[in-house]
Amino acid sequence: MKEFKNTEKLILYEDSEGGNLKILRERKEDEQKEKVLIYQYLDGNIQYGFEGEKIKEIIIEEADELPSFFSQYGFGFSEKTVNNFFRYSFDHPEVDTLIIGGLPSIREGNKLRINIDELEKLITSINQEQRGCNETKKTLVKNMIVDIFPEVNFDRASVNSSKDMVLRNLNDKLIEKLTAEEVQQLGEFYVKATRKFKAGHIIKKINAGLIKNAQMLSLQEIVLKYEKLLNDNPAESEWQKFFDEYITLFDSRYVHKVNYKNIATGITKYPDLVLVDIYGYIDFYELKKSGTELIQFDKSHKSWFWSRDVSMVISQVSDYLQKAKENALSYAKAIKDETETETEPGLEVNIINPRAIIVIGHTKELNTDKKRNQFKNLRESLKDIEFVLYDELLERLKNLLDSIKIENEHKQASVAQLQKPA
Known part of the structure; x- marks a missing residue:
């Protein structure tokens, strides 16, 4: 066993006895000099110990060295959000092992196989999100100072995020949370964005779909308010x-x-x-x-x-x-x-x-x-x-909303059918 890394608080050792290379750590403050196994090379893979509530082991397949998204000191994933999720939030009674490698992601009994490219893409997205959030926070602070102290020589700045971050958040769950005014704001941006296209039929198609979606969201909001009023009998x-x-x-x-x-x-x-x-x-x-x-x-x-x-x-x-x-x-x-x-x-x-x-x-x-x-x-x-009668009108509103939803679904299905290769 030989020492190969020395930090302020830890010493890392290599141990190749038995033919398998093992990496261990020792805390300098530990009087017992206990050495804890971090990971080992075994049959072409890396076995990495993990102290999760459910996940106890991570296997990195066909790896010559530990990937950069793992802590070399044995504390799990370097990215804190991913690490905390698999350590504390992952809750499946039958799964206790992660396998990271080049094969497609799939569950195999008590193991979850995660494709390494998908994992790297996730970590990149999280890092972009965090950087964007940090920039947004700084911009919000700066704008507050400008609003309160106009004499301070700052210019107001727009709160912008990266394109990837915006597109990631455009999903069906977001739709349910938007108000009619927010949809209108998105719509105005959307119409401006379509001007980059020269084909008029594309713009008409986009705008027609936008109008239908805006109407659907407006009706959803109206129905919720109507139901509350009907319940309150104001x-x-x-x-x-x-x-x-x-x-x-x-x-x-x-x-x-x-x-x-x-x-x-x-x-x-x-x-x-x-x-x-x-x-x-x-x-x-x-x-x-x-x-x-x-x-x-x-x-x-x-x-x-x-x-x-x-x-x-x-x-x-x-x-x-x-x-x-x-x-x-x-x-x-x-x-x-x-x-x-x-x-x-x-x-x-x-x-x-x-x-x-x-x-x-x-x-x-x-x-x-x-x-x-x-x-x-x-x-x-x-x-x-x-x-x-008030509840009759509520039923009409719900039927109108359902008909718009069905119409949108049919249109989306038709577009998807047309986009299929012959």
């Missing part, structure tokens, strides 16, 4: 805010919202929403609480009738409709004048047989066939007034 004002912000996103019939309160129509009570569809026709929306009682039972006549709250809202929207019909021309002119700008003509609307949509209640109240049938008869008896 005040009518909260529903008004939600519909005012999102209805033109999840109902493609509508292309414009009219700020009715700014229009001189001679009335003092306004619908919650006034929407214009793609043909220029107007719909009035009235929003009530999702927990509003829909129907009540008349014991004397053994029948169901509208609840007091529903009767009041029917009377309310009937008044909107009547006044709109009586003053159709003046209303249309007032809307056109109000929506006119320096560069755009005012909105041309048709107030001919306008509709009123009442969003109210929940189907859980209609818990018997009798109630469901009576409600159906009552809602169908009204002229130009449509009832939409």
Whole structure:
């Protein structure tokens, strides 16, 4: 046995007795002079001891020397993240050995075979990520100083990462975390990036796919917010805010919202929403609480009738409709004048047989066939007034989202089929 490396705290030894070269270490502070086996050459391979909770041994196949991504002092992988994962986070009761070599990665009983090129690529990616994070951290600190102390002679810097780092993080899991605004930001970057291509059909194809994905992500976010509101049963004002912000996103019939309160129509009570569809026709929306009682039972006549709250809202929207019909021309002119700008003509609307949509209640109240049938008869008896229950609308949103997902999947499958070699 001979010493071949001496550091501040350790001495490394070579031992070739028995025909197999062994590398051992000794701590200088150890009074017992105990020597611990780090690795040994055996049958053309290197056997490397590993002190993981599950992984106890690493075999490097057909190796003349220890790869650089292993600690020569016997503490595992040189890259800390990889080392900590296999030492503490890897949790498989049947696997206790790693094999590193040139063969494809595969599990073999109690061993995991990892291709050495894939491992080196992983470590390179982690190092790039860490360097990028360090640069980002420095840039964030610098930008904070610039924001707080403008007199400091620094220029703001963009937080950029390497191309490989960005592309690695563009995966399906990221999609679920993005908001509609973040998708829009990505979309703007995406459109700029397409300008490097000269082929117009490529840009159109990319942009069409982007629009569909943005719509899908927007709907996912809308559905989550809608479900929370439906569960909370908030005040009518909260529903008004939600519909005012999102209805033109999840109902493609509508292309414009009219700020009715700014229009001189001679009335003092306004619908919650006034929407214009793609043909220029107007719909009035009235929003009530999702927990509003829909129907009540008349014991004397053994029948169901509208609840007091529903009767009041029917009377309310009937008044909107009547006044709109009586003053159709003046209303249309007032809307056109109000929506006119320096560069755009005012909105041309048709107030001919306008509709009123009442969003109210929940189907859980209609818990018997009798109630469901009576409600159906009552809602169908009204002229130009449509009832939409909150959970019915949620189901429509989910169906729309599913249809967009299916359409995207079909398109992706078609593209993949076309890209297959003949």
